[in-house]
Amino acid sequence: MKIKTQLMLLVCCFALALAGVVLLEWVTETEKAEDSVYAPVLTTKDLVADILPPPAFVLEAQFVAFDLAATTDAAQRDALLGKWAQLQKDFTDRKEFWRKTIEAGPLKDKLEEANRSADEFFSKANADFIPAVKAGELKKAEGLVHSELKPLFATHHAAIDAVVAMSDTRMKKQFDEAATAVRERKIVLASVGTAFIALALVGGWVLTRRITSRLTMVSSALEAVATGDFTQPLTATWKDEFGDIARSANHMISQVSSTLRSVRGMARKLTMSSEELRSSATEISSGAAEQASGFEETAASLEEITSTVKQNSQNAGQVTSLAADSRQAAEQGQNIAESAVAAMGELASSSKQIVEIISTIDEIAFQTNLLALNAAVEAARAGDPGRGFAVVANEVRNLAQRSATAAKEIKGLIQNSSQRVDASVQLVNQSGGSLRGIVAAVKRVTDLMHDIAAASKEQSLGVDQVNKAVTTMDQITQRNAAQTEELTATANRLTDVARDLTTAIEGFRIDEAKAPRTAAPPAGAPRASAPRVSRAPEPMPAEAAETGFETLPSSVMAPPPSSTDFQEF
Amino acid sequence: MNTAHAISSSAPNLAPANDKPNQYLAFRVGEQEYAIDILDVHEIRGHTPITVLPQTPGFVRGAMNLRGTIVPVYDVRDRFGLGSSEYHRFSVIIIVVAKGRQIGLLVDAVSDVVDLKPDQIKPPPEMGVTDGFVQALGRIEERLLIILDLPRIVA
Numbered sequence: 098m099k100i101k102t103q104l105m106l107l108v109c110c111f112a113l114a115l116a117g118v119v120l121l122e123w124v125t126e127t128e129k130a131e132d133s134v135y136a137p138v139l140t141t142k143d144l145v146a147d148i149l150p151p152p153a154f155v156l157e158a159q160f161v162a163f164d165l166a167a168t169t170d171a172a173q174r175d176a177l178l179g180k181w182a183q184l185q186k187d188f189t190d191r192k193e194f195w196r197k198t199i200e201a202g203p204l205k206d207k208l209e210e211a212n213r214s215a216d217e218f219f220s221k222a223n224a225d226f227i228p229a230v231k232a233g234e235l236k237k238a239e240g241l242v243h244s245e246l247k248p249l250f251a252t253h254h255a256a257i258d259a260v261v262a263m264s265d266t267r268m269k270k271q272f273d274e275a276a277t278a279v280r281e282r283k284i285v286l287a288s289v290g291t292a293f294i295a296l297a298l299v300g301g302w303v304l305t306r307r308i309t310s311r312l313t314m315v316s317s318a319l320e321a322v323a324t325g326d327f328t329q330p331l332t333a334t335w336k337d338e339f340g341d342i343a344r345s346a347n348h349m350i351s352q353v354s355s356t357l358r359s360v361r362g363m364a365r366k367l368t369m370s371s372e373e374l375r376s377s378a379t380e381i382s383s384g385a386a387e388q389a390s391g392f393e394e395t396a397a398s399l400e401e402i403t404s405t406v407k408q409n410s411q412n413a414g415q416v417t418s419l420a421a422d423s424r425q426a427a428e429q430g431q432n433i434a435e436s437a438v439a440a441m442g443e444l445a446s447s448s449k450q451i452v453e454i455i456s457t458i459d460e461i462a463f464q465t466n467l468l469a470l471n472a473a474v475e476a477a478r479a480g481d482p483g484r485g486f487a488v489v490a491n492e493v494r495n496l497a498q499r500s501a502t503a504a505k506e507i508k509g510l511i512q513n514s515s516q517r518v519d520a521s522v523q524l525v526n527q528s529g530g531s532l533r534g535i536v537a538a539v540k541r542v543t544d545l546m547h548d549i550a551a552a553s554k555e556q557s558l559g560v561d562q563v564n565k566a567v568t569t570m571d572q573i574t575q576r577n578a579a580q581t582e583e584l585t586a587t588a589n590r591l592t593d594v595a596r597d598l599t600t601a602i603e604g605f606r607i608d609e610a611k612a613p614r615t616a617a618p619p620a621g622a623p624r625a626s627a628p629r630v631s632r633a634p635e636p637m638p639a640e641a642a643e644t645g646f647e648t649l650p651s652s653v654m655a656p657p658p659s660s661t662d663f664q665e666f
Numbered sequence: 667m668n669t670a671h672a673i674s675s676s677a678p679n680l681a682p683a684n685d686k687p688n689q690y691l692a693f694r695v696g697e698q699e700y701a702i703d704i705l706d707v708h709e710i711r712g713h714t715p716i717t718v719l720p721q722t723p724g725f726v727r728g729a730m731n732l733r734g735t736i737v738p739v740y741d742v743r744d745r746f747g748l749g750s751s752e753y754h755r756f757s758v759i760i761i762v763v764a765k766g767r768q769i770g771l772l773v774d775a776v777s778d779v780v781d782l783k784p785d786q787i788k789p790p791p792e793m794g795v796t797d798g799f800v801q802a803l804g805r806i807e808e809r810l811l812i813i814l815d816l817p818r819i820v821a
Contacts, residue, residue: 463712463756466776470691470710473779477689477704494778 110297117290166239211256218249311339364598371591378584410553417546424539434529462501469494687781701811709761739770764820
């Protein structure tokens with residue numbers, strides 16, 4: 098039975114006992130009026146109390162009748178008649194009341210009898226007496242009173258008396274019965290109450306003992322667990338709440354055991370991982386050192402590049418100035434060439450003029466020749482007389498030929514000179530072309546030099562930027578190195594923590610029957626996870642969590658049959 | 667046409683009877699020098715404007731105005747079938763008198779007036795041309811002059 102039920106029963110016992118006591122007290126109180134035991138008594142008393150006046154009603158009616166028979170005053174008579182009517186009405190009301198109230202029985206029959214007689218009284222009176230009174234026949238009225246009313250009243254009165262007597266008897270009987278009932282009730286309540294009290298006391302003692310003992314057992318078992326011994330489960334055979342506690346405690350112990358096992362595994366993993374972390378940090382550190390030296394080399398190379406770029410700029414500047422000089426010289430040369438060409442042009446034009454003059458001379462010679470020939474012809478035609486003329490003509494022809502020859506020679510010379518001039522002009526043109534080419538080349542060189550200068554500037558800027566970047570990276574590397582040291586320190590701390598954790602866990606004694614099963618996965622997992630960790634440290638903690646947690650369900654879901662500790666209900 | 671037709675006081679044809687040298691006017695057409703009797707020559711003119719006449723044989727270049735007289739101009743080169751001559755300012759037109767008419771002969775140049783002794787004149791070689799232009803061949807040292815039969819040329 099559950100403690101709850103027992104407690105409830107105990108409380109009920111106490112409650113009932115208390116109820117009993119209260120009832121007892123109450124029953125005692127009901128010796129006084131208004132409870133069902135005494136109600137009939139009181140009713141009967143009321144009846145008696147009421148009956149007596151009802152004869153009084155009728156009695157009073159009787160008196161009213163006497164008064165009516167006696168009175169002569171009309172007003173008084175009316176008042177009395179009113180009263181008579183009232184009395185009759187009251188009687189009827191009360192009659193109905195009691196007819197309803199009293200239970201069937203001899204008392205009721207007797208009451209009916211009394212009422213019948215009263216009704217008879219009233220009806221008789223109403224039939225005969227009252228009209229007489231109203232008619233003023235007092236004597237008659239008086240006579241009726243004596244003859245009719247009085248006997249009826251006497252009958253009624255006797256019945257009433259009988260009712261009263263009966264009521265009294267009844268009352269007494271009822272009273273006795275009530276008293277007896279009360280007494281009996283009291284006894285019952287007292288005994289019941291006593292019984293309940295006894296039951297409550299006994300039950301309380303038993304319950305207390307049980308609760309205390311079980312609590313003690315549970316407490317001592319939990320104390321054992323508190324010392325770190327997780328191998329002793331609680332007895333879980335009780336069927337009540339303590340049994341539940343014990344079973345729950347066992348459950349908790351097994352859960353905690355598994356958790357501790359997994360924690361142990363995790364502590365081991367943590368140790369390994371922190372070791373690996375430390376080695377990774379060391380690697381990073383050395384890598385950072387290499388990087389730093391690399392940056393130094395880069396910085397040195399950049400300085401060389403910078404100086405080279407500067408030199409380039411300077412050389413470019415020199416070249417530019419040289420090019421400018423060359424250009425000036427070339428332009429001068431060009432000017433000179435142009436002047437030469439112009440001079441030669443003038444020479445050529447004067448030669449042309451000479452040629453024209455020569456051709457004129459040639460023409461003159463030619464014409465002279467013709468003339469001479471004509472003269473010779475005429476001289477021949479003239480025969481002898483023309484001989485002298487023929488000689489003259491001959492001489493003229495010679496002259497003309499000499500002119501022609503001279504002209505030819507001059508022409509030849511002019512042609513020569515012309516040719517030479519042409520050649521010179523060509524040469525000068527060529528040189529002019531060459532100079533132009535030089536000027537153009539110089540311009541190109543200058544432009545190239547400008548480009549080179551601009552490129553050098555950009556190069557400089559670029560080198561500056563690279564320098565800056567290298568400096569930044571160097572700083573970052575240094576920060577990395579510092580952080581790696583911190584990392585190493587953290588790894589060390591982690592190792593310490595892992596060690597502390599392991600030590601803390603070692604304090605617990607855990608069911609070793611499960612240890613090999615759960616030890617295997619962690620032992621296996623490190624082998625598998627070690628290479629993985631060296632490649633990527635991140636997955637490791639999750640993996641540790643996995644293998645740690647996977648032992649938990651296995652231990653909870655499949656209790657080993659070898660262990661008899663956990664016996665569930 | 668007429669083999670014996672000669673200008674009035676024309677030169678000896680083959681072998682003059684006397685040893686007196688005759689004067690010839692030598693001129694050049696193309697590469698070859700030719701000669702005609704000086705007495706046939708009326709005048710030697712230089713370049714003169716020539717009016718081209720239609721419906722004339724090819725070798726007739728046209729006509730020129732010689733002091734009021736219209737003189738036809740023959741292109742000698744063309745007459746010899748050697749093509750047309752250029753007509754430039756050093757061209758020469760020899761005005762000859764043939765058959766009582768004045769004819770202009772367009773030649774390339776006039777050389778000189780030469781004396782040819784009879785022994786310097788040779789007959790032309792037989793070439794089967796009976797009425798050719800060549801009358802004789804004259805030789806002065808190394809110069810070979812083709813003496814022309816003027817009437818035949820201007821016919």
